[in-house]
Amino acid sequence: MNIRRTLAVLLSIFGISLLIVLFYLGSAIYRNYQHSAEQITIDVARNHLLTAVLGLQNDRAQIALIGTAVGSGSARGASLSQSADEMRRASEILTDVGNVRLQELSAAIGREAAALSLYADEHATVISSGNTDDIKAESLAASDRVELTKQRLLTIRQAILMEVGLNDTTIGGVHMIRSYIVTVNDALQLDQMLTLRDLAGSAFGQPQTIRQIEDRSSALQGSDRVYRDLVTLFDESIVGTVSDLSNFIELTYLPAKSALLRAIDAGQNVDAAKLDWLAAGDEAGRLISGIQASVFDRSQAYLDQQLVSALRMLQSLIGLSVGGMLIFVLSLYIVEKHIVAPLEQMRLSMLDLVHGKLEPRGGETFWLEDIRTIVDALRVFRVTAIRRERLTREQLLLHAQIAEAHRSLQSDMKAAAKVQLAQMPAPGDVDQIRFSTFFAPANVLAGDTFDYFALSEDRVGLLQVDVAGHGAAAGLVSVAAHLGARRALRSLKPEGNLAEAVKTLNAFWNPEMTYFTLVAVQFDTSKGRGRMVQAGHPSPVLMRRNGSITRLGNGGLPIGVLQDAEFEEIDFPFDVGDKLFVFSDGIYENSNSEKEIYTEERFIQFLADNATCSTEELLRKVRETLDAWSGVGNLSDDVSLVVAERF
Amino acid sequence: MQFSEDHQGTVLVLEIGESRLEASNAPELRELLIGRIENGNHQIVLDLKLVTFMDSSALGALIGAIKKMGPLGTLALVGATGPVLQLLKLTRMDKVFPLFPSASAALNKLEG
Numbered sequence: 001m002n003i004r005r006t007l008a009v010l011l012s013i014f015g016i017s018l019l020i021v022l023f024y025l026g027s028a029i030y031r032n033y034q035h036s037a038e039q040i041t042i043d044v045a046r047n048h049l050l051t052a053v054l055g056l057q058n059d060r061a062q063i064a065l066i067g068t069a070v071g072s073g074s075a076r077g078a079s080l081s082q083s084a085d086e087m088r089r090a091s092e093i094l095t096d097v098g099n100v101r102l103q104e105l106s107a108a109i110g111r112e113a114a115a116l117s118l119y120a121d122e123h124a125t126v127i128s129s130g131n132t133d134d135i136k137a138e139s140l141a142a143s144d145r146v147e148l149t150k151q152r153l154l155t156i157r158q159a160i161l162m163e164v165g166l167n168d169t170t171i172g173g174v175h176m177i178r179s180y181i182v183t184v185n186d187a188l189q190l191d192q193m194l195t196l197r198d199l200a201g202s203a204f205g206q207p208q209t210i211r212q213i214e215d216r217s218s219a220l221q222g223s224d225r226v227y228r229d230l231v232t233l234f235d236e237s238i239v240g241t242v243s244d245l246s247n248f249i250e251l252t253y254l255p256a257k258s259a260l261l262r263a264i265d266a267g268q269n270v271d272a273a274k275l276d277w278l279a280a281g282d283e284a285g286r287l288i289s290g291i292q293a294s295v296f297d298r299s300q301a302y303l304d305q306q307l308v309s310a311l312r313m314l315q316s317l318i319g320l321s322v323g324g325m326l327i328f329v330l331s332l333y334i335v336e337k338h339i340v341a342p343l344e345q346m347r348l349s350m351l352d353l354v355h356g357k358l359e360p361r362g363g364e365t366f367w368l369e370d371i372r373t374i375v376d377a378l379r380v381f382r383v384t385a386i387r388r389e390r391l392t393r394e395q396l397l398l399h400a401q402i403a404e405a406h407r408s409l410q411s412d413m414k415a416a417a418k419v420q421l422a423q424m425p426a427p428g429d430v431d432q433i434r435f436s437t438f439f440a441p442a443n444v445l446a447g448d449t450f451d452y453f454a455l456s457e458d459r460v461g462l463l464q465v466d467v468a469g470h471g472a473a474a475g476l477v478s479v480a481a482h483l484g485a486r487r488a489l490r491s492l493k494p495e496g497n498l499a500e501a502v503k504t505l506n507a508f509w510n511p512e513m514t515y516f517t518l519v520a521v522q523f524d525t526s527k528g529r530g531r532m533v534q535a536g537h538p539s540p541v542l543m544r545r546n547g548s549i550t551r552l553g554n555g556g557l558p559i560g561v562l563q564d565a566e567f568e569e570i571d572f573p574f575d576v577g578d579k580l581f582v583f584s585d586g587i588y589e590n591s592n593s594e595k596e597i598y599t600e601e602r603f604i605q606f607l608a609d610n611a612t613c614s615t616e617e618l619l620r621k622v623r624e625t626l627d628a629w630s631g632v633g634n635l636s637d638d639v640s641l642v643v644a645e646r647f
Numbered sequence: 648m649q650f651s652e653d654h655q656g657t658v659l660v661l662e663i664g665e666s667r668l669e670a671s672n673a674p675e676l677r678e679l680l681i682g683r684i685e686n687g688n689h690q691i692v693l694d695l696k697l698v699t700f701m702d703s704s705a706l707g708a709l710i711g712a713i714k715k716m717g718p719l720g721t722l723a724l725v726g727a728t729g730p731v732l733q734l735l736k737l738t739r740m741d742k743v744f745p746l747f748p749s750a751s752a753a754l755n756k757l758e759g
Contacts, residue, residue, distance in 0.1 A: 556739055562743065589702055
């Protein structure tokens with residue numbers, strides 16, 4: 001799981017949640033919008049239904065009058081088909097509404113309309129037959145039939161109301177006024193019908209007294225007042241129109257009716273009063289139609305307003321959704337471009353650093369401050385890594401140079417060591433003396449050196465030099481000392497003073513140079529003796545033929561310490577079988593791993609213990625003893641041993 | 648190199664704290680002595696009682712010091728025993744450097 005995938009999942013969840021919320025909100029608002037649109041349609045249907053109901057009320061009155069007016073020829077005729085048309089229209093409109101229950105009600109209206117239509121034709125046929133009895137009978141039946149249809153329509157209307165519900169007080173008010181209209185119209189038509197029937201003293205029933213007719217007037221007045229007060233509670237805007245009707249009934253229609261009754265009582269001007277009353281009834285019918293139209297306009301305007309506000313809400317939500325999605329997409333873009341992509345780039349840069357790829361990646365600038373900080377830090381890491389790499393390279397180069405210089409120095413040293421070794425003679429016989437040697441420099445170049453050579457007939461010279469320290473400086477001084485000592489010995493006359501020769505060597509030794517110790521020997525084989533000068537060098541060991549050991553000399557100043565130093569010459573016997581051991585201090589001053597010195601005493605003891613060995617055997621043992629003591633190649637000082645053996 | 652120093656009047660007493668004076672620490676010994684001499688100390692008592700071994704390189708340092716001092720200076724050695732004394736005797740340095748058994752003896756002699 002990486003950052004990109006995690007962010008993708010999180011943002012997807014967020015986006016889907018947003019879509020779900022928007023969908024639910026949107027569908028609710030859309031339903032509201034659809035509902036508002038339906039309300040308008042339903043309202044139109046209801047208005048048609050209302051028109052049909054009012055029409056049926058009027059029709060019923062007309063039909064009743066036809067019955068009473070048979071013979072008088074004043075019947076106006078009923079138009080049931082108009083009401084049927086209104087019902088059909090209401091039915092058609094409701095069919096388009098999505099609600100199943102409403103569609104059922106629409107079908108019921110349709111059935112009623114069809115039945116009414118059929119009946120209207122039958123009715124018309126009977127009326128047009130001209131048979132007075134049939135017409136009377138039909139009039140009676142039709143009145144009931146129409147009343148029944150009207151009642152059914154009112155039930156359906158109630159059912160529609162139950163289905164749609166009263167959304168608010170305005171719609172409630174509208175409904176209330178429509179009910180008012182229906183009631184008032186019903187009362188009015190009934191009043192007119194019954195009054196006319198009573199006046200005709202017809203076959204409809206027992207003649208009514210004027211008192212009873214007036215009671216009906218009070219009933220009409222009462223129902224009107226009750227509704228008027230209720231309407232006022234709901235919708236004030238329509239109150240004026242309602243009041244007009246109410247006032248008209250109270251101030252014009254009912255007085256006209258009273259005048260008619262009085263005229264009948266008096267038996268005067270009955271026809272004129274009847275005409276006034278009928279005219280007032282027609283006027284009331286027009287006022288009712290007017291109220292119906294106003295209420296319809298009012299409800300349509302109100303529902304249109306509702307629809308507009310629902311549409312606005314829908315538009316707002318769509319705008320909000322589009323805006324929200326745009327912001328979401330923009331966020332996605334920003335997160336990808338300014339966070340995820342730079343992080344990916346940094347990841348690659350870090351991998352580059354890890355793998356030692358130090359080429360810079362594109363010098364992109366980043367928008368977010370913390371990303372910039374990290375990128376800067378990475379840049380610093382990279383620069384540091386480059387610097388470190390360069391340093392390492394330089395160090396390696398330097399190391400290589402040092403190694404080269406060291407190799408070159410080593411090779412110089414080796415070359416110098418070869419020269420130095422070439423100065424030292426190989427073991428061998430000079431005159432009647434056999435020289436055996438052991439030489440082990442601590443470094444390539446040694447501070448120790450030795451030499452032996454024939455001086456003249458019977459005379460052989462031997463020298464051994466030890467320059468303090470070892471290595472190149474000691475090696476160079478050693479060469480100089482070797483040459484000086486050799487010249488001193490070579491220039492010595494047969495009876496010359498060896499001590500004087502060494503003194504001269506010392507006097508002319510450059511005081512700036514390191515001092516050295518020296519043993520210089522001159523053997524005289526013809527005399528079987530030797531002479532020796534010791535200058536700070538360990539005392540040589542004289543091993544006589546019988547194995548007895550003696551140290552020669554007890555010291556002397558080294559060369560180069562005091563310019564006017566004096567030296568003494570020591571004369572010693574050196575006959576056939578005698579051996580002289582000349583050695584530098586290195587042979588007994590080497591330490592073992594416990595830093596313990598081998599010591600001079602131990603070395604002398606070693607020589608005494610091995611007095612009977614051959615020189616070759618002895619030298620082998622010296623090497624073994626040294627290696628055992630210091631370890632092979634671990635000498636801290638040069639070791640040189642020259643054994644001179646008279647044969 | 649371990650050492651301690653103590654000024655007694657015009658005399659500087661240097662006590663060497665090493666048991667061995669050899670090629671490895673001879674250059675330090677040389678620097679120490681040459682440094683003190685250059686600072687004007689021409690009467691130096693070098694206490695070697697803790698030193699059990701001295702080689703020719705260290706001896707070279709002492710010789711270098713006495714050469715640096717010149718004829719008016721004194722480098723007295725104290726407590727030289729065993730191999731150290733042997734080396735001094737072998738090279739006759741017991742004739743070049745005054746030897747004393749103890750620092751106080753050396754001081755008495757030098758100050759007296």
